[in-house]
Amino acid sequence: MAMNTPVCDFGWAAPDFTLATPQGDRHSRDSLMGENGLLVAFICNHCPYVIAVIDRLADDIRQMQNAGIGAVCIMSNDYAAYPADSPENMTRFAAAHDLPAPYLLDADQTVARAYDAVCTPDFFGFDRDGGLQYRGRIDDAGMKDPAIRVPELLNVMQMVAKTGHGPKDQVPSMGCSIKWR
Template sequence: MADTYSNMLPLGTKAPNFDLMDAKENRSFSLSDVNSDKGLLIIFGCNHCPFVLHVMPKLNEVIGEFHEKGISSFMINSNDPKIKPEDSFEKMGEFVDKYNLNMPYLYDETQEVAKAYDAACTPDIFLFDKDLKLVYRGQFDDSRPGKGVATGDDLRAALEALVSGNPISEVQKPSIGCNIKWRKA
């Protein structure tokens, strides 16, 4: 497993649009489906990555908590299932059930959405304000698989600041995880 860091999309970037199929409800979602008065959280994830699996229970808890505070959330899988069959759309449905996922889990089959967000790893986390401008991109917390318990401290601090109307620190650490499995040209 090679560690890959997020690319740190510039703060203030407007959320790129998407129209992707959800493995949870078997319907498509786009930015126009965001129903939030506070913001939008997008996590690029997948079914197999040890970094995603390490944070998943706590991430799901944080997402449920902040949904009640006005944050919409989506997880997007952009991995090529020819490289990682366990990341197929069908397997995504199993992942939703296993983790009782508190958000739509979208399939980026063409990988165009990952490219538009400059996503590099899983998990790669992006938090946008109510105007869909990027206010946080970075790690969930300082823990890693086999090193500490996932707390979500970094993301939670950004979410708390956003929902309370306080400034979010511009000191943000890149996320680290498995690289996105890009299609071969």
């Protein structure tokens, strides 16, 4: 079922978390925070919306990291019901798309619930103080030809890195619903 993200709740504080990669490398919100902010992206391996944007997301994350913005991708789906999202497949997916951010497993779904994530992809852009500044889509291309696109997520996060503020008007992200237990 396709879902849209809610409107940005400006200044909402990023909930703390500590999660691990499928290999056991642990990361926390604070360890991932960049000097200019943090992108938290809820994604999965099987969603057609994520598959359509994952290579653009990987490229955009690299540019964000160059601007001092930390990034993390989190997989919160019930992988027992959706084996394509298993930890083993997370590792393959991250490698196949050269994902530059840690891809963490939220096996008990507590982080997705704390963030009120609703779909994959669901993007949360925080300023350097951990206040929410963006809850929108990656770009205006969506599942269409990405050759001509406005990289909204990248542009906003670069703006947040410089000014500390995101734009008032944001277009929600759209994707598959989180697969809750």
